[in-house]
Amino acid sequence: MVVLVLGLASAAAFGCVRWVQAKWLSQDGPIVFIPKTIDPRIEFWQAVRQGVDAAAKELGTEVQVYGTDWEKDIDGQIRIVEQAILLRPKAIVLSATDYERLVPVARKIRSEGIPLVLLDSGINGDEAESLIATDNVEAGRKAGDALKELLPDGGQVAILNFIKASSNAVERENGVLASLREEGGFEILPTEYSDGLPDKAYEVVRSLLRRQPELAGIVALNEPSTVGAARAIQEAGAAGRVKLIGFDSSMSEIDYLEREVLQATVVQKPFNMGYLAIKTAMRAALGQKVEPQISTGSVVITKKNMFSNENQKLLFPFLE
Amino acid sequence: MKGRRWFQFKSIHTNIALAFSLLILGTTLIQSYSSYRLSTTSVTETAVGYATTLIDQVNANIQTYVDNMESISALALNNGDLQRFLSTTLKTPESDLLAQRIGHFFHAIVASRTDIATLLFVGSNGAVISDRTGAPIKDYNELIGQEWYRKARDAEGGIVLSASHVEHLYPKEYRWVISLSRELRGKSPSDPSGVLLVDLNYNLINDLCRQIQLGKRGYVFIVNSDGELIYHPQQQIMFTELKTEDIPLILRSPDTTINAGEDGERKRYTIRSTDFGWKIVGVTYPDELAGDKTRMQLSSALWGGLCLAVGLGLSVFLSFTMTRPLKRLEAHMKQVEKGNFDIRVDVTSTNEIGKLARTFNLMISKIKELMEQKLRDEEIKRNSEIKALQAQIQPHFLYNTLDSIIWMAETNKMAEVVKMTTALSRLFRSSLGKGEEEVPLSVELEHIENYLTIQSMRYRNRFSYRIDVPDELRDCRILRVILQPLVENAIYHGMRNKAEKGEIVISGRRAGSQLELTVEDDGVGMTPEQVRSVLSEWKADKGGTGVGVVNVQRRIQLFYGPQYGLEFHSEIEEGTVVLVKVPFRKGGEDA
Numbered sequence: 001m002v003v004l005v006l007g008l009a010s011a012a013a014f015g016c017v018r019w020v021q022a023k024w025l026s027q028d029g030p031i032v033f034i035p036k037t038i039d040p041r042i043e044f045w046q047a048v049r050q051g052v053d054a055a056a057k058e059l060g061t062e063v064q065v066y067g068t069d070w071e072k073d074i075d076g077q078i079r080i081v082e083q084a085i086l087l088r089p090k091a092i093v094l095s096a097t098d099y100e101r102l103v104p105v106a107r108k109i110r111s112e113g114i115p116l117v118l119l120d121s122g123i124n125g126d127e128a129e130s131l132i133a134t135d136n137v138e139a140g141r142k143a144g145d146a147l148k149e150l151l152p153d154g155g156q157v158a159i160l161n162f163i164k165a166s167s168n169a170v171e172r173e174n175g176v177l178a179s180l181r182e183e184g185g186f187e188i189l190p191t192e193y194s195d196g197l198p199d200k201a202y203e204v205v206r207s208l209l210r211r212q213p214e215l216a217g218i219v220a221l222n223e224p225s226t227v228g229a230a231r232a233i234q235e236a237g238a239a240g241r242v243k244l245i246g247f248d249s250s251m252s253e254i255d256y257l258e259r260e261v262l263q264a265t266v267v268q269k270p271f272n273m274g275y276l277a278i279k280t281a282m283r284a285a286l287g288q289k290v291e292p293q294i295s296t297g298s299v300v301i302t303k304k305n306m307f308s309n310e311n312q313k314l315l316f317p318f319l320e
Numbered sequence: 321m322k323g324r325r326w327f328q329f330k331s332i333h334t335n336i337a338l339a340f341s342l343l344i345l346g347t348t349l350i351q352s353y354s355s356y357r358l359s360t361t362s363v364t365e366t367a368v369g370y371a372t373t374l375i376d377q378v379n380a381n382i383q384t385y386v387d388n389m390e391s392i393s394a395l396a397l398n399n400g401d402l403q404r405f406l407s408t409t410l411k412t413p414e415s416d417l418l419a420q421r422i423g424h425f426f427h428a429i430v431a432s433r434t435d436i437a438t439l440l441f442v443g444s445n446g447a448v449i450s451d452r453t454g455a456p457i458k459d460y461n462e463l464i465g466q467e468w469y470r471k472a473r474d475a476e477g478g479i480v481l482s483a484s485h486v487e488h489l490y491p492k493e494y495r496w497v498i499s500l501s502r503e504l505r506g507k508s509p510s511d512p513s514g515v516l517l518v519d520l521n522y523n524l525i526n527d528l529c530r531q532i533q534l535g536k537r538g539y540v541f542i543v544n545s546d547g548e549l550i551y552h553p554q555q556q557i558m559f560t561e562l563k564t565e566d567i568p569l570i571l572r573s574p575d576t577t578i579n580a581g582e583d584g585e586r587k588r589y590t591i592r593s594t595d596f597g598w599k600i601v602g603v604t605y606p607d608e609l610a611g612d613k614t615r616m617q618l619s620s621a622l623w624g625g626l627c628l629a630v631g632l633g634l635s636v637f638l639s640f641t642m643t644r645p646l647k648r649l650e651a652h653m654k655q656v657e658k659g660n661f662d663i664r665v666d667v668t669s670t671n672e673i674g675k676l677a678r679t680f681n682l683m684i685s686k687i688k689e690l691m692e693q694k695l696r697d698e699e700i701k702r703n704s705e706i707k708a709l710q711a712q713i714q715p716h717f718l719y720n721t722l723d724s725i726i727w728m729a730e731t732n733k734m735a736e737v738v739k740m741t742t743a744l745s746r747l748f749r750s751s752l753g754k755g756e757e758e759v760p761l762s763v764e765l766e767h768i769e770n771y772l773t774i775q776s777m778r779y780r781n782r783f784s785y786r787i788d789v790p791d792e793l794r795d796c797r798i799l800r801v802i803l804q805p806l807v808e809n810a811i812y813h814g815m816r817n818k819a820e821k822g823e824i825v826i827s828g829r830r831a832g833s834q835l836e837l838t839v840e841d842d843g844v845g846m847t848p849e850q851v852r853s854v855l856s857e858w859k860a861d862k863g864g865t866g867v868g869v870v871n872v873q874r875r876i877q878l879f880y881g882p883q884y885g886l887e888f889h890s891e892i893e894e895g896t897v898v899l900v901k902v903p904f905r906k907g908g909e910d911a
Contacts, residue, residue: 054557060536255492275557309548312486313555316494 030062032089038067043250051274074098081105091115091281099167115284119277129284132277132294134268139298140175146264150243154185155216162196162222194225201228223248230256272296333643340635352620375602379592389500406512426451443514472501472515483548496522538604545597645673661688724778743773762794768803789828806839814843835904842895
């Protein structure tokens, strides 16, 4: 009788220990990452993805990625977020395609008790635990400063923005304007929009070049806009005459940089963003305190400095 | 509680249980802890040894690669065509032919292997020959501005190995490579010269090092003598400064294993140097190498706890088993305390406790025996006392009666002689009896009848007597020869000095649980002082009759108890009543 009791007790104790171990040591649920788009041609998000994977490997957690094919497919992204909630993930990392329209679904995430971390683009309100992004106003300033350096005497300039409602777009533009307005000599034309499509950017700039023969400089605020603008400038033979400052660093942009069609480009640190976002999400999932805002910074790249040790590592993220 | 020392609890049971438990706890703890430490130490040491072997292997492999590159560069540089090409002027058919041949030669080398990305020669005469004939390459002035060229020139014939970097020789082509560059020079400084570039695909080093597994999180990285990273598995994170390795420490250290800390986590660097200035570093996390440390701890704790529980159970059980017989013995002793000497302990074992029990039994029976013996002795004593007392009554009476018989015989009163002698004989017969202490009342009355017959004859016409006892009382049990001393007293003290004829009445009645016998006379009576003194001890009197009454009282009280005995009521000139109180018991009833 005594032996039986002892046996049962030890089995129970063993089971308890195992259960505690399991609870303590194991992970439940993946981290879900929803970028603005999963279009493989856009290298920015590929670099973000690399950062995400590096952090996931380091932490030993699973990351699942879901996204739309097109950055402007806001409804698509909302649907994807709703599906993600059903997976009962540890946390959700989101790059919002719209500052306002993603708020209701963000509230839903919060009410389910899932921590939300924002990457690159924020949303209205404070549903998220943290926002990991470039300080876009500062980045815009840097672009503006680069243009000022190239046009010491001022001149007629235009800003090519991408999506009107995107918070990043708005902030960058504000940064550029703030910088340019410090100097008296700039005539700033009304802002044009590319909707994030290189072809549209190309059309807009081509038309702009025709309409404004005095145009001295263009600041393009994201990668598709920059690439489209560069193509238009090159075709029109205006390279060097019309100074182009761009954003991000796709292979095309690097080529344009080397061939001096693009004078300078402001590069974000997408790898860092991805890496830090996952690390922050993990901390939030474990109930630890996180910084509400983490700025990953930006760098101005020119032909002269692009192959320096640090910059080449930024521009050419090593693909494993 | 204060001042209580260890192992002085009230019961042996607790002491044993406690001692066992402490012992088991101590042993288990020591065991678990030491085995845990031993295993972690041995695992760690094994892992470190393994890491070291692995690093040595990586070192050898990398060495091979670089040696390969060196030999290729030597191969290329020793090519005759190249030597001649240097001396010819450019743009001549001869130079073009040579250039073409050299290009093909380069191409042949590169095409046969996967590790080389580019083979390039840039001459001081402005010539640029690569393994890719016809491919657009950046122009001469750009190329000589690049680092590999400048450093090779500075090295003046020595081998220059770069850190990993992006090759940018061809437009729109950017590849990560490691560059080996070397100046080819003539015999004198004025001779034409050039720089040979061999670009090694970084992929290869990456693939080689990535495979290395040093535990779950351990890895290998390579750093050059300037502290620049050649390879690191978490490259991107390193580049973006989100994570660091202690490079200065590594550069300072010789080929050994050292400890370093990082964000509160310990790690070990195993360092090996190559010939060409690189250091290969293996990073291991000792905590992780101990396997699932938490799991081991929990497991040890669990098993330790189990052993403890079992041990506790065993010790309690054992101590219980040992003390149970003792407890039984204790219970029996308590019984004896209460006065029960008939119990015996069951002896079931042959050990010390068994022996104790046996001895206990012997002791108890001995005690019982002694007690019984004592009782018997008491009884004998009592009996003899009674007999002795009894014996005192008789002789005195005998003398007197015999005297009377002699007197009557002398005066020829034969009938009286017969009567008296007969009565005397019956008297003595009933007096001696069979030695039993109690007789039926009828026998006692017969006895007293005989007595009175004798006495009335002796004291002729001095008194009359009457026996007035109901028939139903006649078979009551009573001590023998009680009434005789009383009647004797009545005659000698009551009647003798009385002038008229007196009367002695003996009666009896039942009073509840008592039998009351009365000896009444109407003689001279006694004063209160006499009444008080009559029962005083051992009053020696003339006729010795005082002794008789005391004797009777004694006997009654000895036999029946102190609540029974004699009561005297008397009045001067009126008479005396003696009450005899004994328990009312019929024949056949036991005491």
